[in-house]
Amino acid sequence: MGMSPDELSAGLARVCARAGLGALLLEPQRLTGGAVMESWRFVADDSAYVLRRAPSLAFMEGRPYGHSTEAALIEAARLAGVTAPEVVAVLEPADGLGSGFIMRALPGTADPKVILGCDDPKDLLRQAARDLARIHRLRPAVVPDGVPVMDTRAGIADLKAQFIEAGGDRPIIALGLKWLEDNCPPPVEPVLNHGDYRMGNLLVEGSTLTGVLDWEIAHFGDRHEDLAFGCMAVWRFARYDRPALGLGSLEDYIAAYEAESGAQVDPARFRFWTIYRTVWWALGCLKMAAQWRSGADRMLERVVISRRTSEQELDLLLLLEEDAPEAERAREVTKPFRTRARTLPPQGDATIAELVTAVSEWLGSVKHRMEGHDRFQLAVARNALGIVAREMDIEYSGVDPRDMSEYFLSGDDTLETKGVLAKLRFDALELIEVDSPKYPALAVAQKKWLGEN
Incomplete structure (x- = not known):
């Protein structure tokens, strides 16, 4: 502990x-x-x-x-x-x-809710683009030894190994892995990537950037990786409508970055890295439950974050379905009815028993204390109990999802396969309505797939 x-x-x-x-x-x-x-x-x-x-x-x-x-x-x-x-x-x-x-300590807050409500988000977006360009100008001669150079194909292989280790039973992630293998771009001259450049790791006072935090996964690689990561749906928080860091438009962000860096942004590489890092974070969420199980960190957040994998699966499917035939994208999707199409629960997720145990351990550790970080933990605990309450109504039935995952990894099934996209949409909605029903992208998907407002 x-x-x-x-x-x-x-x-x-x-x-x-x-x-x-x-x-x-x-x-x-x-x-x-x-x-x-x-x-x-x-x-x-x-x-x-x-x-x-x-x-x-x-x-x-x-x-x-x-x-x-x-x-x-x-x-x-x-x-x-x-x-x-x-x-x-x-x-x-x-x-x-x-x-x-x-x-x-630096002035300001890293709280996305506060930052995204600032008075001048457009100027803050320009500041963020400026600092990212400055990071990308750092050369190996001024960086300490030990910062790795990323090999993209090796990175994809590592993600695939993580997927298998976590149970190999998430078909949308399997589809994403196959897409990455088939669409990996050729190498480019590597630049220093922050690796986690997004809302939540930027410190802001008013509308002024005061700090860039959390450098633990910095590495040399494709500049598009850093650019794309901060624009993922999950890091926009409540501002899904502002694709660039939750602050503004992609056009403004890219224009500011290009002006500061002198480099041109390639839309195809940007999309590749958006998909890559969505798969990466989906597996990162799953890994949280494994860390809790191992005892390396018994913090309550670990098991709850593991259930955010379904958020990334939804985002990933919204990205990947752009490649599906029009007939498949137009196919009707049945509204989820809270019966998962599975014979077994996902192996990588934290189980109901683990969620309840984690909440129990935390409540026992704080008892009469409830301030500072414990207030945050209380919100996390309430999320965990909400997941428990919603999942208790589910019955597991249908085919083993590992079979579909294997079909995607082998290329036997694709988004061109009749009915596959509709099934994946159904499964994604069903999972996230249990795990994260307030996730902003859910309303977007429901409107797009079900016609709901």
Whole structure:
């Protein structure tokens, strides 16, 4: 389980003394959000700082580089004019805090609800395009050793391996994997990618960008990957109607990026990376449940995020169906009636028992405390219980979805196969109405596929 408040404060006091930051004045407060790493805000000698740390050392296993490299990368970006935080200390084993680093706190919020309601979203979008272009100008000579260069085909193969490991029973993801294999573009000169450049990782005060956060998956690769990722439907949050980071139009975003970078954006590459990262995040969501099961991180968010896989499946199908024949796109879709076409529940998802267990463990850990990060956890717990209530009404029946997944992976079935698209649409709607009925893309899909307003 997590570190106690006393252990955390004692460790921070040791770091502050070692790094010359002064005496720890206020106990650290857990910041909300953060699907992977923990963030804690604290004050030392009247200056505010943020500790970024892994929930456990086991959580860092298998990562391409550690926090010392990430910290050096952030400093390199900041010195190159990127709106990045100042790193003041990297954790050492003697600190007793595990793996992480400390940054000087910046003004503003990372809350998408607040940011997307700002007074001048168009100007903020231009600032975001400016900083992304600056990141892409960073060259290997100024970046710390250990930042990997992405091989796209190897990346697709890794996603496929993750899919099989998670059960191989999500047909829409299988269809996406096959599409990626068939449409992989030729290599280009790699640039530094932030890797997670999206709403939620941008710090904003008013309508001004004040920080680019969360650099843990930065790598060298195709610039279109960074551009496309932030424009995925999931990162627009409530502003599905504003495709570029939830702030504005793709045309404005791309024009601002091209003007700052001097590079031209290729629409075909942009679409490829939108589909790639949608598959990537779908599998990333599934992986959260596995991390919870392993004990690497028993935070409640893990099992709930795993159920957001259905959001990505819906988004993925909306992207892929553009390639389907007109006759298949026009085929009638039956409105879901909450009986999943499966003989077995998905293997990769958190189960009902695991969801309930996670909620129970969290309630036992907070008891009389309910402030700071616990308020966020309360909202997550309510989401988990909502999933439980909705899924209890479902009966599993029909064919094993692994069969359909195998047909897609082999190419035996495609979106040209009669009736396949209609079935996938039905299944996608049925899943998401249980897992995430308020997801903005659901209303878009219902209107498009069912004619509902």
